[in-house]
Amino acid sequence: MEKLPPFTPTSIDDIPQIHKHGVDKFHSHTTRSIDYRRKQLRALYWGLKDEEPALLEACKLDLGKSAYETYLTELGWVLNDIIFMSKNLARFAKDEKAEDISLTNSFMKPRIKKDPLGAVLIIGAYNFPLQLSLGPLIGAIAAGCTAVLKPSENAPNAARIMQHVISHNLDPEAYQVVQGAVPETTALLDCKWDKIFYTGNASVGKIISKKAAETLTPVALELGGRNPAIITKNAEPRLAARRLLWAKLMNVGQVCVSQNYILVDKEILPEFLRQLELALTEFQPKGAEGNEDYGKIATERQWQRLKGMLDSTTGKILMGGKTVKESLFFEPTVVQVETPDDPLLKDESFGPLIPILPVDDIEEAIRIANRVHATPLGLYPFGTKTETDKILSQTRSGGASVNDAFFHASIPTLAFGGVGDSGQGSYRGKASFDCFTHRRSVTTTPSWIESMLDVRYPPYTPEKMKKLRKMTDLKPDFDRQGRRTGRLVWWVLGLGGSGKASVGARWALLVAVAAVVVRFLRA
Structure with missing residues (x-):
């Protein structure tokens, strides 16, 4: 690869404009396209492959890591994660149907829409400088977010090569790298983000959480622990x-x-x-x-x-x-x-x-x-x-x-994260997509259903209450002592249970049960 300049902190004066680029790019709606996300992921893959020797050497210089260990725990991991995400992106982004809905509510087509959170900040760590920086970035790209990555200044060689890869392969308006230490990180935290993802120690995690709370910014914290x-x-x-x-x-x-x-x-x-x-x-x-x-x-x-x-x-x-x-x-x-x-x-x-x-x-x-x-x-x-x-x-x-x-x-598709003071939030595999995604509940109410919805309009009468109960009440499958009872009957009649089976399937089962009973009585 070409000779890169030495590790140089980003000018603090430039950080507000870098943030604005990411916000503006997100609001252009370009990153929402599945094709755009796939293109960025695939470009990142080949950018990393092209700089594989430089990345392995960088981790050797920063941490004394052997090429074997770096590929096993960092570069190979990240490359496989990109392929996994690219293959499954359309499935992850697809709307989900709501579960356990009544017949009446099903007419409103209740569903979960996967929306990108927006412009996000990712603060990486030095011990696995590639995996802990690029892993969250893969999730942000897949979710349709724009992102600014701040790698650890304690792994400067890996940081500058990641910047080279990102700046030469990804959309520069959507994905940018800020280099530096505490002053540059502080300037980044002064900006309003849609999510902050931090990997590091608990002391800094508290600082980030406190700063994020000032603007009600959600955070994902991957911290350590006395394991x-x-x-x-x-x-x-x-x-x-x-x-x-x-x-x-x-x-x-x-x-x-x-x-x-x-x-x-x-x-x-x-x-x-x-x-x-x-x-x-x-x-x-x-x-x-x-x-x-x-x-x-x-x-x-x-x-x-x-x-x-x-x-x-x-x-x-x-x-x-x-x-x-x-x-x-x-x-x-x-x-x-x-x-x-x-x-x-x-x-x-x-x-x-x-x-x-x-x-x-x-x-x-x-x-x-x-x-x-x-x-x-x-x-x-x-x-x-x-x-x-x-x-x-x-x-x-x-x-x-x-x-x-x-x-x-070590399993890249298994959600990873802490609990309590060892962190909050999780990522890796599908969890990386979910980490930067808002699950937006959506319904669409047709005009023809207005006669059924009149129960919600005042004045409220006993007749409306009776109709409301008939439309919404579920029947318990347990008695006053908490014991399960009548489960099959209620399921067949469609008066309880999960609501996942179709009405036709339930009537078919009811007919089959009735036939068995009749045959038994005739015997």
Whole structure:
């Protein structure tokens, strides 16, 4: 590709005009066309394919990621997401019929129309600079929105190549990139958007939510979480060790859904630690420093924060612990802690720290998990089905992977998002389309139905009340004790149930039942 200029912040003075371009473009109604959306998605696909070598190199420069890891978790993911969205766009955008409607209401053709929200702002993150920036953008394009993307300044090489791809392949009036840090982001937040999508930490998420509230702007927040892994006494220690270690080696643990700490039943702790050591030797036979697939901490500030957490723990380092400030190297480090109040549990590490807290039983593990962080982004229980079902039923989380580490987050068509203070809203696959879409309820009332609608006009009389009840009342399929009763009869007569079956089908069933009864009586 051509030589690109260095990372340069966008002029703050230009940001209001950039915002206006997006708003004006949306109100031109151009982006509502399905053909237009498909064209933009396909152009983005080929723009990314053309710059694949540059994007892989950018993530290597920014995060030390290997080309394999970048393609697996970022570029390949995004390319497949574009194809998925392009193939399914017409189906996602199609009107939906309302469910459970009465015969009278069906004449008004009640339906859900999928409307784009408008001009949206997407604020990306540095740990997966391609996936976490372009993933939401794909959803915005598919929904028919215009968008401004603000990539993370902490992954500047990926940011400038994404800007090159977008500016050279997409409609420049509809899709633009703003580069910069806090001042530029602040200027963007001073504009009125139709939705703001932010991926990052909870502290900034609060700032964005507060600013958005001033103009009643909806937000989608994809935040982090002190995610627990719980290993019961009946879990398979080898599988748990390998799968959880993989999660901390991926992107040097800079993954919002990787486990922040591991609660291990004391009965299985010695074997789990042995298997963890074996797995570490297998995955990194030359050590972390000699492993080309092991990256670096993104910034010196993040490295200092991690080093401070490690220095402040009262736990015992069992494996690893080596750090090199000059190269931002941080070795995978296993620490056995003795209390839930240890700094390694209280704060999100977002790095290769692996604190382990022994517990007496599953009940203690659940209590600690709910105490440390009641609404984490991810939860990872290991054990029997009975044990993991119990953990799931007595905890909350944005998502969960049973007997694995964040596998649920690796499925690109499965909705991804947090709950409580780990985020709000979800995206990926169809959820990305839904994230930037307003489900608009629409009815069309024909003129000929006026005689039926006279019940809504005053004066209100007993006769109108009787007619109203006949038209609108559903019959219960339960008695005063809450027991189901008469379900088939009411369904056949069309006086209750879901209302999904046609009147003809119900009468056909009624006739069939009557025939059986007559035949029985004659026998």
